[in-house]
Amino acid sequence: MANLAQPATTRLNSPQAVARRRRQYMRERAIEALLFACAAVSVVVTLTIVLVLIRESLAFFSHVSIVEFLTSRTWTPLFSDAEYGILPLVLGTLLSSLVALLVALPLGMVIAIYLSEFAGARVRETLKPFLELLSGIPTVVYGYFALLIVTPLLQATILPNLPGFNVLSAGIVMGIMIIPYISSLSEDAMRAVPDSLRDGSLAMGATRLQTSIKVVVPAAFSGLAAAAVLAISRAVGETMIVAIAAGQQPNFTFNPTESAATITAYIAQVALGDLPHGSIAYQSIFAAGLTLMAMTLVFNLAAYWLRKRFREAY
Amino acid sequence: MAATDTVSTDRTPPSRGFGATERIQRARRAEAAFVGLGIVVTSVGAVTLMALLGGLLSDGWARLTPEFFGNFPSRRATQAGILAAWVGSLLVVLVCAFVAVPVGVAAGVYLEEYARRNWITDVIEINVNNLAGVPSIVYGLLALGVLVYGLGLGQSVATAGLTLALLILPIVIVATRESVRAVPYSIREAAYGVGATKWQVTSHHVLPYASPGISTGVIIGLSRALGETAPLVMIGALSFIAFLPTPPVRDSFPYISFQWLLDPFTVMPIQMFNWVSRPDPAFQANAAAAGLVLLVMTLAMNGFAIWFRIRMRSKIKW
Amino acid sequence: MPTVLNIVSPMDALPPPKMEGVDVKVFYGAKQALFDVSLPVRNRSVTAMIGPSGCGKSTFLRCLNRMNDVILGARVEGAITLDGQNVYDKTVDVVQLRARVGMVFQKPNPFPKSIYDNVAYGPRIHGLSANKAELDGIVETSLKKAGLWKEVADRLDQPGTGLSGGQQQRLCIARAIAVSPEVILMDEPCSALDPIATAIIEELIDELRQNFTIAIVTHSMQQAARVSQYTAFFHLGYLVEYGETRQIFTNPKEARTQAYITGRFG
Numbered sequence: 006m007a008n009l010a011q012p013a014t015t016r017l018n019s020p021q022a023v024a025r026r027r028r029q030y031m032r033e034r035a036i037e038a039l040l041f042a043c044a045a046v047s048v049v050v051t052l053t054i055v056l057v058l059i060r061e062s063l064a065f066f067s068h069v070s071i072v073e074f075l076t077s078r079t080w081t082p083l084f085s086d087a088e089y090g091i092l093p094l095v096l097g098t099l100l101s102s103l104v105a106l107l108v109a110l111p112l113g114m115v116i117a118i119y120l121s122e123f124a125g126a127r128v129r130e131t132l133k134p135f136l137e138l139l140s141g142i143p144t145v146v147y148g149y150f151a152l153l154i155v156t157p158l159l160q161a162t163i164l165p166n167l168p169g170f171n172v173l174s175a176g177i178v179m180g181i182m183i184i185p186y187i188s189s190l191s192e193d194a195m196r197a198v199p200d201s202l203r204d205g206s207l208a209m210g211a212t213r214l215q216t217s218i219k220v221v222v223p224a225a226f227s228g229l230a231a232a233a234v235l236a237i238s239r240a241v242g243e244t245m246i247v248a249i250a251a252g253q254q255p256n257f258t259f260n261p262t263e264s265a266a267t268i269t270a271y272i273a274q275v276a277l278g279d280l281p282h283g284s285i286a287y288q289s290i291f292a293a294g295l296t297l298m299a300m301t302l303v304f305n306l307a308a309y310w311l312r313k314r315f316r317e318a319y
Numbered sequence: 320m321a322a323t324d325t326v327s328t329d330r331t332p333p334s335r336g337f338g339a340t341e342r343i344q345r346a347r348r349a350e351a352a353f354v355g356l357g358i359v360v361t362s363v364g365a366v367t368l369m370a371l372l373g374g375l376l377s378d379g380w381a382r383l384t385p386e387f388f389g390n391f392p393s394r395r396a397t398q399a400g401i402l403a404a405w406v407g408s409l410l411v412v413l414v415c416a417f418v419a420v421p422v423g424v425a426a427g428v429y430l431e432e433y434a435r436r437n438w439i440t441d442v443i444e445i446n447v448n449n450l451a452g453v454p455s456i457v458y459g460l461l462a463l464g465v466l467v468y469g470l471g472l473g474q475s476v477a478t479a480g481l482t483l484a485l486l487i488l489p490i491v492i493v494a495t496r497e498s499v500r501a502v503p504y505s506i507r508e509a510a511y512g513v514g515a516t517k518w519q520v521t522s523h524h525v526l527p528y529a530s531p532g533i534s535t536g537v538i539i540g541l542s543r544a545l546g547e548t549a550p551l552v553m554i555g556a557l558s559f560i561a562f563l564p565t566p567p568v569r570d571s572f573p574y575i576s577f578q579w580l581l582d583p584f585t586v587m588p589i590q591m592f593n594w595v596s597r598p599d600p601a602f603q604a605n606a607a608a609a610g611l612v613l614l615v616m617t618l619a620m621n622g623f624a625i626w627f628r629i630r631m632r633s634k635i636k637w
Numbered sequence: 638m639p640t641v642l643n644i645v646s647p648m649d650a651l652p653p654p655k656m657e658g659v660d661v662k663v664f665y666g667a668k669q670a671l672f673d674v675s676l677p678v679r680n681r682s683v684t685a686m687i688g689p690s691g692c693g694k695s696t697f698l699r700c701l702n703r704m705n706d707v708i709l710g711a712r713v714e715g716a717i718t719l720d721g722q723n724v725y726d727k728t729v730d731v732v733q734l735r736a737r738v739g740m741v742f743q744k745p746n747p748f749p750k751s752i753y754d755n756v757a758y759g760p761r762i763h764g765l766s767a768n769k770a771e772l773d774g775i776v777e778t779s780l781k782k783a784g785l786w787k788e789v790a791d792r793l794d795q796p797g798t799g800l801s802g803g804q805q806q807r808l809c810i811a812r813a814i815a816v817s818p819e820v821i822l823m824d825e826p827c828s829a830l831d832p833i834a835t836a837i838i839e840e841l842i843d844e845l846r847q848n849f850t851i852a853i854v855t856h857s858m859q860q861a862a863r864v865s866q867y868t869a870f871f872h873l874g875y876l877v878e879y880g881e882t883r884q885i886f887t888n889p890k891e892a893r894t895q896a897y898i899t900g901r902f903g
Binding site: 032033041042043048050054057058117134137138139141144145152153181210212213215238241272273275291294298305 | 350357358397400442449460548607613
């Protein structure tokens, strides 16, 4: 009570109070520095990733010519007459991602249109969490699903000659995995389209479906494209599903019913063996990793650019 | 989708009553069909989950005995268990949380509350977004090159925990930023107005009010860490581990031990991967059982996070 | 545009300024929001700042306890003194300044904590109480001074956000006076309240003037006339006229003031 009677100046100018404030000031600066250091960790991580990949890749390319790496159609680094052509792995990666996209894009788009333009708040709030759960399932479980459920199912129904390891099942399951990315990013994009555009179309007597397809989807196009590109980038970087279900043999093929290794599957396969630190095989996974990183970077940058264009439009 | 053509005006308009023309009826039917399709397709999440659970249950249910949780891996499928795997998973996720939560929350708070708008902040922001898109196996390469060989941490619990911490860092940062941003500015003003310092405003008000959202993000991040396989394959976790890490408590001074951090380990997803890759159906049943346990754990974490978020959203009022 | 200062003389009879702005200019980025404002805030009295929205009255108020510091890209030139010392001086600690110059905001903004914790927050962070009993005393006195004690005495542990709008605003006033500031700034404190709650707060402001120096921004001219002894009229970032409230409202010197208070613009 005495405190209130005392004018604030006297209390706040007491030597203790001044010392307290000085300590407080020092503490504030220290905390800010610490927080900044934590934020900077992410930059350090990125730099380290790039550094490690480049360092080991340089060592790799001192043994293997870049031309061979980029043009040869054979990848047999674990054989005695090793050949180092990354193309089959890149092709396997793109092929499986393409299958995934063919599954995820139509489904994801229908979901996004339905959730954004048709579903009531209740339905949306009930169904969306299930979709979110899809992206929370461990990929190794998806791998099991592809190898031991989807492949046998395909063999029993439409593709009796499908090999046990094949790009198709892995791609299909990967597609299911990336549906939530496509649907939620696309839904966000479509919801960002101003209602005035919808009203314009509805007022002309168009149905909601016509409005969605002829007005909302074109208006949100770059946002939807960004969603698709980001989802591909996800699929390109996915490891376990393809490592388990698509097979380990590098295979220069455009046929998804064959078995083919992806970049990620190769990296995992080499890591599973007891690889001597510093050997060419060890270095080759970093070169493969660098290629993978470059591919996802291109996709991510494309998505970033598309989204930026979309944001500028609205 | 022919029905969509009806937007264009007819050249010779028919009688303009209110009765639905053939075209409009067709458009209506198309719309009704689409709504049906929408519901079916949107249920794909639930359907896939059912199929997954069903498949795992039918293959692995019989293996879910108490011994399965208490046994080490074995060459005989029926005697193999997941003891080393679930203990390993627990320890690895623990280390991961211990690193990722403080660093991620601090980074998120810095970016949202402290950072001035300049190029350094821009670089950090772009970088966090970029890191979120880096394939997880690349984190494994990073760990292999730097943690395992560079720092000499070896194929240990610490290496795995640190690797996964870096992997989920962007998730924690983004969740922190979003939750911190959702705290109304007026609350900060109120605290500044009575003479609180920046850190007091942050630690007394912003962080506590943002904590439900942050916890949601942390739980989702940790469930991701729990299910992550590829980076751990890279650091060589796929070994036959028939022992537990050193206990953290000892009977002699100083009673606690951190030796377990440097012990080799295996985790649930790795154990499952190991079993899945074997041609013997008996091991694949083990894989299904392990997958079931893993799936239930991650789904429980995700489900809890989603539930918590919805609950908090309806509860908070300013 | 030249700034005309019509400070009524002789001023000898008036209380001395507790705070004073001298040629205050404020910039938000490249945009200038205040132009050379010089204005006293007199001791133990209520100074009202009126003017159409966007005229700079809130901006000036926020300079008095440096709340503008929090806004990125805000720059203040000129001087603002508290007991003769420039508050923008490098040696002044902004935390201490805000303990001496408290603030009540437009929208009631209690913390989502208990009523007790809301009021106790300031004393706690400034270390104003030696023990729990003393803190209890501060909370009770502050709530009494804010005229809220009777309504909440039996539910101090309930959340402050559960109170009505008018009660919340009085809670915010209690929170501000709990650190016993010398000056209280009020930024349109009644704009979110109904007429009855407004009347209670206005009565309270009149009582608080016994112990505190008060500067209040209001969009309501009637409110300015009811609660203040001095009024400053702002327009487009300039201080147009300052004087005793009675003089401003009955006999304004400036044509623009006249036009505004008679409702011809604003």
